[in-house]
Amino acid sequence: MTTENTKVDYNLGTEVEGYLVSKGVATPTTGLLGETPEHKIAVIEEHMRGIMEVLGLDLTDDSLVDTPKRVAKMYVKELFYGLETKYFPKATTVANKMGYSGMVLEKHVAVKSACEHHFVIIDGEASVAYIPEDKVLGLSKINRIVNYFSRRPQIQERLTEQIYHALVYILGTENVAVHISAKHYCVSHRGAEDTKSVTSTTRIGGKFLADSALRAEFYSATNDNS
Numbered sequence: 001m002t003t004e005n006t007k008v009d010y011n012l013g014t015e016v017e018g019y020l021v022s023k024g025v026a027t028p029t030t031g032l033l034g035e036t037p038e039h040k041i042a043v044i045e046e047h048m049r050g051i052m053e054v055l056g057l058d059l060t061d062d063s064l065v066d067t068p069k070r071v072a073k074m075y076v077k078e079l080f081y082g083l084e085t086k087y088f089p090k091a092t093t094v095a096n097k098m099g100y101s102g103m104v105l106e107k108h109v110a111v112k113s114a115c116e117h118h119f120v121i122i123d124g125e126a127s128v129a130y131i132p133e134d135k136v137l138g139l140s141k142i143n144r145i146v147n148y149f150s151r152r153p154q155i156q157e158r159l160t161e162q163i164y165h166a167l168v169y170i171l172g173t174e175n176v177a178v179h180i181s182a183k184h185y186c187v188s189h190r191g192a193e194d195t196k197s198v199t200s201t202t203r204i205g206g207k208f209l210a211d212s213a214l215r216a217e218f219y220s221a222t223n224d225n226s
Helices: 010-023 037-054 067-079 139-150 156-171 212-221
Strands: 093-095 104-115 121-130 135-137 176-184 199-204
Touching (some): 104 139, 104 176, 104 212, 121 139, 121 156, 199 212
Antiparallel strands (some): 104 121
């Protein structure tokens, strides 16, 4: 997914980001977020060119000559567009007129992010559940919200918190549960070089926290084999 093919709601994105700040889980950013994409791409391209030259790569080679620009466009328009609140996805809710009070669970939601410590891949899945009160949320909106917050340099703990608090704000209830299981390439391809380890994080609130049976139901549903 890129900046070109997602339905957005700038005002909601601004509100949600403010809520994340109030909860202490916002991504650390600076005023440079306001720069245009074109400016960011030009600056990153220049820095990437310098990195490649220091590594000893020949940027006159036809395979390498456009790599700095490709990387810059990838960072701004694909991997990290979730830093910009103007790309927050539309999250249409409707009144819970049917009085539904059971668990709504979206499983196997793709998590495609990058570690903020090394800028390498985080690849995994999220399970997101909520118990409606006054509102229900279009199912695809959950996938889009997960994807939006994944499109930032992240640590998995903060990613989990951001998804949770965004849904609490949008749905007007703390009856939300988020579980993420992901492979971190900063662990598998460098450092420890452990290719089999997987990281799991969970954030629950409201009825999921208070009701042990409901909590067990959610944890059972997030089992990797289910």
